[in-house]
Amino acid sequence: MAETTAVGARRATLATIAEAAGVSLPTVSKVLNGKDDVAASTRAKVLRLLEEHDYVPVGTRRPANETLVDLVFTALDSPWAVEIIRGVVESGLDAVVSSMANAPHRERWAESLVKARRGGALLVTSQLTANDRRTLERARMPLVVIDPVDLPSPDVPSVGATNWGGGLSATEHLLELGHRRIAMIGGPVGFLCSKARIDGYRSALERAGLAADPELIRHGDFHHEGGYVAALELLRMPEPPTAIFAGSDEQALGTIEAARMCGLAVPGDLSVVGFDDLPVARWSSPPLTTVRQPLAEMGRHAGRMLADLIAGKQPDSRRVELATQLTVRASTAPPRA
Amino acid sequence: MAETTAVGARRATLATIAEAAGVSLPTVSKVLNGKDDVAASTRAKVLRLLEEHDYVPVGTRRPANETLVDLVFTALDSPWAVEIIRGVVESGLDAVVSSMANAPHRERWAESLVKARRGGALLVTSQLTANDRRTLERARMPLVVIDPVDLPSPDVPSVGATNWGGGLSATEHLLELGHRRIAMIGGPVGFLCSKARIDGYRSALERAGLAADPELIRHGDFHHEGGYVAALELLRMPEPPTAIFAGSDEQALGTIEAARMCGLAVPGDLSVVGFDDLPVARWSSPPLTTVRQPLAEMGRHAGRMLADLIAGKQPDSRRVELATQLTVRASTAPPRA
Numbered sequence: 001m002a003e004t005t006a007v008g009a010r011r012a013t014l015a016t017i018a019e020a021a022g023v024s025l026p027t028v029s030k031v032l033n034g035k036d037d038v039a040a041s042t043r044a045k046v047l048r049l050l051e052e053h054d055y056v057p058v059g060t061r062r063p064a065n066e067t068l069v070d071l072v073f074t075a076l077d078s079p080w081a082v083e084i085i086r087g088v089v090e091s092g093l094d095a096v097v098s099s100m101a102n103a104p105h106r107e108r109w110a111e112s113l114v115k116a117r118r119g120g121a122l123l124v125t126s127q128l129t130a131n132d133r134r135t136l137e138r139a140r141m142p143l144v145v146i147d148p149v150d151l152p153s154p155d156v157p158s159v160g161a162t163n164w165g166g167g168l169s170a171t172e173h174l175l176e177l178g179h180r181r182i183a184m185i186g187g188p189v190g191f192l193c194s195k196a197r198i199d200g201y202r203s204a205l206e207r208a209g210l211a212a213d214p215e216l217i218r219h220g221d222f223h224h225e226g227g228y229v230a231a232l233e234l235l236r237m238p239e240p241p242t243a244i245f246a247g248s249d250e251q252a253l254g255t256i257e258a259a260r261m262c263g264l265a266v267p268g269d270l271s272v273v274g275f276d277d278l279p280v281a282r283w284s285s286p287p288l289t290t291v292r293q294p295l296a297e298m299g300r301h302a303g304r305m306l307a308d309l310i311a312g313k314q315p316d317s318r319r320v321e322l323a324t325q326l327t328v329r330a331s332t333a334p335p336r337a
Numbered sequence: 338m339a340e341t342t343a344v345g346a347r348r349a350t351l352a353t354i355a356e357a358a359g360v361s362l363p364t365v366s367k368v369l370n371g372k373d374d375v376a377a378s379t380r381a382k383v384l385r386l387l388e389e390h391d392y393v394p395v396g397t398r399r400p401a402n403e404t405l406v407d408l409v410f411t412a413l414d415s416p417w418a419v420e421i422i423r424g425v426v427e428s429g430l431d432a433v434v435s436s437m438a439n440a441p442h443r444e445r446w447a448e449s450l451v452k453a454r455r456g457g458a459l460l461v462t463s464q465l466t467a468n469d470r471r472t473l474e475r476a477r478m479p480l481v482v483i484d485p486v487d488l489p490s491p492d493v494p495s496v497g498a499t500n501w502g503g504g505l506s507a508t509e510h511l512l513e514l515g516h517r518r519i520a521m522i523g524g525p526v527g528f529l530c531s532k533a534r535i536d537g538y539r540s541a542l543e544r545a546g547l548a549a550d551p552e553l554i555r556h557g558d559f560h561h562e563g564g565y566v567a568a569l570e571l572l573r574m575p576e577p578p579t580a581i582f583a584g585s586d587e588q589a590l591g592t593i594e595a596a597r598m599c600g601l602a603v604p605g606d607l608s609v610v611g612f613d614d615l616p617v618a619r620w621s622s623p624p625l626t627t628v629r630q631p632l633a634e635m636g637r638h639a640g641r642m643l644a645d646l647i648a649g650k651q652p653d654s655r656r657v658e659l660a661t662q663l664t665v666r667a668s669t670a671p672p673r674a
Contacts, residue, residue, distance in 0.1 A: 068405075068433070071434075076419055076422055076423040076426065077419075077423075077616075078419070078616070079416030079419060079615075079616065079617070081419045081422075082413055082414075082415070082416060082418045082419045082422075085413055085418075085419075085422070085434055086413040086414075086436065089413065089434060089435055089436055094433045094435075094453070095433065095434060096405070096431045096432065096433050097408075097422055097426060097432060097434050098426055098431075099423065099426055116431070224619065224620045250620060253620040253621075253622065254620070256622045257620075257622045257623075257624070260622050260623065278416075279414075279415070279416065280416070280617045280620065282561065283561045283587060283590040283591070283594075283617065284590075284621075284622075285590065285593045285594045285597050285621075285622065286594075286597065287594070
């Protein structure tokens, strides 16, 4: 594609756009610089033309500070986040932490990201609208997605964890202890990581010659409340499960609380397995058997991938999954005879 | 004091320093710019002279980006951190998060902070050496300390929480339930916030006409392990307490685990109160009665104070304490008759 950042080419492109839009060159400049004194309809027309001409604003090509990047979360509402942040800090990048939940103008979020002229961005969110994506692509801002909720388009580099393998090993652990009636609480239905964990659970049951009972598969929100509600439903069934693979540590803690409300001891009456291995898993009473997601390593790896992209190096692989690992603590035991 | 940032004054100062150090003006420049090709002894001499002349490097006076600040933690090892980060993000500042534990050169940490030419810094750490302090003061970098471990010098603005009042209300809650033998697990001995919580505990006992039993006051590390070890010691005493004020949520979770190991039910056999009200307090089984520290509000308030300082406004008060509040959940109950 044509080099549009050289000053001559740039002026030519902007003049063409101004002519096509029927506005002056300064008006195009105002739109580019995010000024407010341009009519909304004019602004929309100019932006569309800029996009059609695949125009790359000059400032966005050469960031003010190449080791300064944005680290964007959907929301800063989980201990989960601090693990990722630590990893990114360890990668040596200077990360400005932000949250889409706190963005003053959601609809112009990607534009503000581009305008900040950082070297690149790490996204721990998949709530990108088609508009966001276009804005980021147009600016050619180096991007790495951490733990993608949806499978991002194959050209967006991403770092995830082996969710399917984690679901498999959690369920195999319960089968080895002798459990046969094992329930699963997944995360939100559309989440890719949740789907992979459920598929791992199913595969472990199938390998053991058991059919997955659809009644035993529930969906939470990955948070405490969702785990608590789903576990209460499961424990109140005529034939309740003897073990629950809770799909996240928060949901596992909700499951332990539901067991306590039903007068059941963990692990005596009910075995519980989490997923994540947040620090809280060690602090739970009893300490939680869980599948460790290497969150800090994911942050570190994503940070290094982004540093490479900023330096113009292409990653060896655009889709990396780091290994999960089962950590056995005290919330699982053989079922009562 | 003399204005040293005007170009003329600056050259005069640097020339004086070069002369006094017996080196050339470019050598002084190299030291100022952190270049490596200056002998260590020369570097030390020039830095000392710069300090004696109270020289303020020009760059540090006018940061590259005034809304971009550093947010420095001692370590990124607690869910605690994400609450503070959320508050700072909500204050509207762009915060580059870092951790002293990850700083590549601890001894030059303050220098790198100054060199990054950010608008200011929020410190959630009190591990500043005398050297750090001098470097930051010399650069006149606006600073706000969050939750100071030591009382910072009165001219450093800080935002904390009412630790003494929190200790008082936690203990009064246990007294109202009918407990008389109440233990306290403080944090590390030198921590100011821990001292204030213990003093609040003592004052509540005194107001109820009880003397604090030194045997019932232990010290942990504010983490899970410290609470677990101290609680086991307390529960194995010939006359164990019926309630423990654990001084932090992590220590409270360690206390609940110690109770489980001793076959004691919470709150039936032992009441437990935490401090912080991290999200994990709600997820504990049973949900934890605790003293809420307004961590996000502290981050928000500190962010606004720092923005004011960067804009040249002096804060109304340099030492702010935001209110703590007792949150009663399910880990406290009257003692067994």
